[in-house]
Amino acid sequence: MLLEWILGFVFLIVKLTIVLIILLTVAAYLVWVERKLLGRIQARYGPNRAGEFGLLQPLADLVKLITKEDTVPQEANKGIFLLAPGVVGLMALLIFAVVPFGSGVTLWGRSIPLVITDLNVGLLFILALSSISVYGIALGGWASNSKYSLLGGIRGAAQMISYEVPMGLSLVPVVMLARSFSLVEITNAQSARPFIFVQPVSFILFLIAALAEIKRIPFDLPEAENELGAGYHTEYSGMRFGLFFLGEYITMIILGSLIAVFFLGGWHGPLLPPIIWFLLKVGIIVFTLIWFRATFPRIRYDQLMNTGWKVLIPIALLNIVVTGALVLGTS
Amino acid sequence: MLSEELLEPLQKRIAETDHPRELVVDIMLALQNHHGYLSDQAVEEAARLLDMTPLEIEELATFYDFIYREPVGRFVIHVCDGVVCWMNGYDSVLNHLFKKLGIKPGETTEDGFFTILPTACIGYCDLSPAMLINGRAYGPLTPEKIDGILDRLRSEAPPPRMAR
Amino acid sequence: MYPQVIFQNRKPNRIATIDEYRQSGGYQALTMALQKYSPKEVQQAVVDANLQGRGGAGFPAGLKWKSVADDAPFPRYLITNIDEMEPGTFKDRIMAHADPHMIIEGTILAGYVVSAEKGIIFVRPSYESSALILEREIRIAQEAGYLGQNIMGSNFSFDLIVHRSGGRYICGEGTAQINAIMGMRAHPKQPPPRSTEKGLWDQPTVLNNIETLVNVPHIVRHGAEWFKGLAKTKASSGTKLYCVSGKVNRPGCYELPMGTPLREIIEEHAGGLLPGSEFKACLPGGASTCFLGKEDYDVEMDFEGLKKCRNRLGTGAVIVFDQKTCLVGATLNLIDFFVRESCGFCTPCREGLPFIRDLLWRIEHGEGEEEFIPILHRMCAHMWKSYCAFAPGASMPVTSLLDHFPEEVHEHISQKKCPFKS
Amino acid sequence: MGTIKNLAEGITALLKGLATTLKILSRKPVTEQYPEYRRPLPARSRAVIVLTRDPDGEERCVACYLCSAVCPVSCISMQSAEREDGRRYPRWFRINFARCIYCGLCEEACPTLAIQLTPNFETSGRDILKLVYEKEDLLVNHGGKNNEYNFYKRAGVAMVGDKGTQINEDKPVDLKSNLP
């Protein structure tokens, strides 16, 4: 029993390590991918100096970020200032704990689920953590003691509050259809037909709200470079800045995974192994995000708020009602 | 230095005048006659005579047309270039003089006899084209007449004091 | 033949002696004035006679004398101007060579009127002969008692000397002449103060043209009405010496009544134009007057008559141009003269005239452009804002050339050469 | 109706944008690979400043201070001085390229064509003081964009020859001349 427990623990640690390494590597290379893609979309090369095709660019960035001086503004609230980037990075990593990336494998007779932990309230866990991650931004912005950072932090908080609601609401129909909060269950509920086909409205609402949640273009108002310098992370440098960055790119992967799980049927798919399907779906979403960044301009702040409160929430509510009616009707 | 016989009448005139400065042109002309032209030395002499500074003499000497600050010949030919003389053949007179004497305006012949200076209307328009040689007017001029005048002057005059 | 007043003793090739002058009534006026008339009365006679200054401006001589205040300080000076350097003018020389005592008597009378104690005859160096004549005759007049202390027993004393100039056109200008006499650079000076208040050595000074003064004895002797009657026109009085030169058969100086028509002067007195020549234009009063075209050939030659055709009588020196003479060239020659003779004191004259000369030279030598003409017009107009009357006078031939003979100028420009040169 | 039309238009616009970026993604990049390939720059492009010389080899700069006056970032300083023969020259002339914004106003202001901007822009280094160029660093041995111009031939002062011998000059006025 104890051995079992120890073995399970060892497996968990190994799993965690593998996932973490992959996740960080992917996040790092996502930077490379994004820069490369943005470059090409702008008829440039993108990074091509460090290594072949610039493949060593993430490494170079890492070296640079680590060796760079870590400055703290004189009047900053030091403790919080140092803590904030950690919050962002940590929360992003934590969310991934509930994301299933495969149906599970059997190794040495043991069935290992390809999810770190299959919480039965995984969806609520995600919502909760994604709300906490904004603390990192708000705290970082406030602790910097810089007007740009503060504005960026405030914007981040306000934006989170505004878009948390439609995001949550847009997932209600998904839960209604899957009849579970567990992400594994939700995935399995789509083995025949991904929810995107039954819930396109939910999909779009979630996509928009999630974009705003992770503060990506066209919703990157908290860091709006041309207005606020770099918003909440204006004052950060070195690896602390790197953590903010890391958080952002992990969040991108998470967003891809969540969309894959909620709407695209997770690892389900014909012919190819499930893990490949999963990665493919995540990849498509991530590519779309980068594509959006290369295409859309940043929206104005009033537009952001208008869209969130006056458009997305009513539609999400309506969607719940309609879905509910249909579910009741068909069952 | 100036000789006493030249100096004395000048000094006398200056002493007799209430405002010696009135005599400055006369003094300059007198010194010019003596030296042949108003040399630098003459300027200083004039300044001394009149209790002026050389600059004040120079201010006037360079102002006036008939004060020669540069050496001139025995005969200064002032060729009138007024409009009437111009109309009546000033160009040919001047060209003839140039050819005959082999000099250009302002220059003096090698032998120190003649200097040609074009001059504003000399007031002999009824005799145009006219010229003035050492205060005496000649006109209306023709090339032959010019030759005659120049030859006569050259033969009658004493040799010039200072050849160039 | 008109009555000869100024030239009554003119002899061919000889100077009238004091006796000849006295025989013709000379020095009677002086005797009469000193014995019978007060200076005021003589002055009044001259005012009545409307004796206009013959130097060019035509300002009545009597009025000029009047501007010497009664209580003006002594000594006062009188200057007789024989510094004519206006191209085309030679009347002063003729006068000095004809009848020097008339000049002397006129000067003494004027000195009497303004109570001057010293008269100065300002002679240009080209007229050295005239200066010598005048110096000699002044000595003779002195010996005869017309000059010196207490002349003819009156309490009027007057000295007369000849002042030689160094030779510059600007010395003919009154204030410049005063500066020249004082041994300073001959720059004109604008009033105030007027030279009749503060002139030579800061004393009241009257400056008259010689031709003005020679009329004074005759006015004193014969009266103002007689003098007025001499003229042909109402507005003017007396006779005038007209110097005719250029393309005429008999160039010379003629004494004719004021207001004699130009046609008469040229065709009758000066013997008409040279064979083969045709009247094209003339300068009626020396270099600083306007060209007078064929259309004004019948103008009455007095101050008023010429003013009517926007010209000036000036010194009454008629320079006649025929159809074979290039007026652009003539103007260029005149401007050349003015450029050289400017005293250099004020900018328009010193720098503006060379500019005009340059443009004219280019037109005459085939480098002209049409755009030069408005520049010339503007600059000539601006010449009137210079310090003294020199530059305005210099601009007059140019302005009239552009106004009256534009075709000739355009021809120069379009043909890129002087059409009068082969 | 209008709202729907607007919505439709908005969505089309978004899609069009996406299509455009996608299309460009497939294109070949236009970037030149510096430093492997150095694109030839136009002669008038503005980078490092030089001081040129007269056709006769003298330095053109007369230290008139116009460039330093016009410089919007005050990166030019100098000290004018008089050479033994009376020629005005900069005793020292300094351009701080760390400040220079290569606006070219100095070149425009220069009356002698001395100061000129060249296409050479590769000056970066590790020591900021190395970007402070002195006259010795700036002087070149040619006339730059105009090899003919010689300021002193037109200036009207006696330097490369006596007065009155330069372009468009009359002979000096002879004060004592007898000519009128």
Place this chain on the structure above:
Amino acid sequence: MPKLKIDGLEIEVERGTKVIEAAARLGIIIPRFCFHPGLGPVGACRVCAVKFEEGPVKGVQMSCMTDAQDGMVVSTTDEEAADFRKHVIEWLMMNHPHDCPVCDEGGHCLLQDLTVAGGHGIRRYLGKKRTYNDQYLGVFVQHEMNRCIQCWRCRRFYQEFAGYRDLGALQIAHHTYFGRATDGQLESPFSGNIIDICPTGVYTDKPSRFTGRRWDFERGPSLCIHCSLGCHIITSARYREMTRLEARFSESVNGYFICDRGRYGFYYTNHPERPRRARIRTEEVSLDQAIQTAAQKIIQINQKNGPKAIACLGSARSCVENQAMLIRFCRVQGWNEPTYFETPTMAKKVKRAVARLDEQLAVSMREIEKADFILAVGADPVNEAPMLALAMRQAFRNEATIVVIDPRPVFLPFEFEHLPVAPDDLEPCLTALIKGAVHRSAAEKMGEEALRFYDTAPAEYPDAPIKNRMVKITQKLRQSRYPVIICGTSIVRETTPDVAADSALLLRAARGRAGLFYLMSEANTFGAALLSSEEGSVMDVVESIEKGSVKGLMLVESDPFRSFPDYERLKQAVDKLDLFLVMDYLPSFAARLAHLFFPTQTLFEMETSFVNQEGRVQFATSAYRGGIPISQISAGGHPLRVFRRDIPGGESQPAWQILAKLANIISLPGREMFSLSKNELWSWIAKEYPIFANVPIADELPDDVRVHLAQGREKLFPSGGQIRSGGLSRENSTLELVMGDWTFGTEELSTYSKYLQQVEKEPCLFMSPKDASMLGLKDRERITLPLDKGRLEMELRIVDTMAPGVIVMPKHRQLAWQKIEKWPVKVAMGQIRK
């Protein structure tokens, strides 16, 4: 008061004001070249044309030549006038060279400004440019005739305003040339002003040639301290170097001009040998260290020999702050008061003069210009205070009579009456004139003392030729309406300032109006006399050192080796000292001998105040912050590329601040501590000297604050019955040596200027023909002159414009004249030899 309208603005001006000036008062600056407010209108350039639309004058006329009259309506923007002005500029630019880049005037050139302002940009004249050859005009003025626009300003200033006759206009028409008859140094000591007034670069400042542009200079208002007049100047400094100095307009002092001594005398501040570091003997130390050492030594001496064992010498060239702080220092320490004058006589003379100058009598230089009779006693303006000569010339131009009573061969640039009498005879000569012109009744009105003065004063001058000349002068004085007496203080006797003041009072009683103007030897002689309380002198200090009662000597910006008559004695005294402390900015002889040396700041580096001889308190701002000039550091090459906070060689401090620091260290506990604030110092001055109480200590520079001791409280006519009778009573076997000033070569600060050194004339001895013939000496012979402590060799000049019985010699830099035991010096005739 005519009222006129210019460009729609109405203004009322005094009669006789020109339209151009009226417009300037409205802030409308009409272009001008020939017009200069100091020289007046002349109408030559024609660029001030404006349109007179209504009123007595009509059309386009010159605004400088037209008096403002009632009802005038003037337009400066009228199209025709503007077009004419544009043409004038075009004409002037026809021949103007293309050399602005190498022209020093570039940047402050009126022609440049007006060419741009007038809109002339394109050259239409196709002809060639006129050129001229230039002349060598001496050390100060660079000539470049090509640039000339013939505005005539230089000639008008030089000949008409200043009265010198070696620069003028040559040639005629468009060839007009301004220059001298031949190359050579300009003779006028005011020649630098033609640089200021030339509207373009014909005359440029030669010493500062090519050193910088106006816009690069740190410019500021300052004062000239090379004589007692206190002319106003503008300083230009660049790269820690004073490069140039120009005249600053002052309503009451110097007008628009300054003399060449003032203009080129400032080079002492850049002197390459100027001491910049504090020194203990020959070792350079930091200023603080030197102050500490000095404090220790002072305390030692004070403890050993008592507080009176240290003497202090200030100087009359020092500013009020330095002088006052030195006095305050001594008072707080309980030392003897500092000394400012060489001899007791000098101190007394100056103090008497200061005491007698009261509010009503004192006149400024501007007022001198308005006087119609000027009587100068013992004054040689061109040499002692050159700008005074220019002011007197303006009076002369306004037809004033000018009389100079002085034994020296005085030259002034105008006609004047010179009465050459011996120093002893100055007073009788003056009183004889006054008595001749003032009726006794005038004295009666003024009271008993005045009457006694009147009665005892000699009424006749015994020397016949001079007496005869005085008749005419007395007549003129009798007719004058505004006589002014100018009294020197250098060669006169002790009582002369009093006699001059009394004479002025009598003249005022008789004429209703009169002025009094003292000349003093140095910039702040007036201040020194006001502040110092005792009539101590350097002579007394030297005696005390010799006696051994003084062991320490502190010099504050003073070099007694220059001025003390007996060099050897002073040197020996200094050698005996235990402590010889010098504060100065000059590489003076005293500075070289100093045991302890402190570098101080010059006028140009600090904010200072001076009191001129008229009692005018004037302020100067600092021109730059001090330090070794960049050109001297880098030896001509480019300046070093180092970052540093301090200014190299910028250790110098105002002497009064060094004194304050020193005082604060040596002061016993409980004593007053000095603040380093100038305001605090000034409030102390105002407290101790109530006369300064109304001097505003403001940031602006007030120009018209005068302090005067005498305000009716002073005893008038103190000389009473004891006026020097003078009158040829001297023995015939001796000659009195009178030491005068020369424009260049005498005044201490300006002798350090390498440019002025070039124009210094070689010192010589002047003698009257009478004395020379008695001695059988000839003009320009070299002679030796016996003095108390040795002989001097120099050239002899025989001049007939000086008093017999007197020989005159300059206190010249090149002359080691300090061989005199005591003033006045009598020289036995037979001792003067070839």
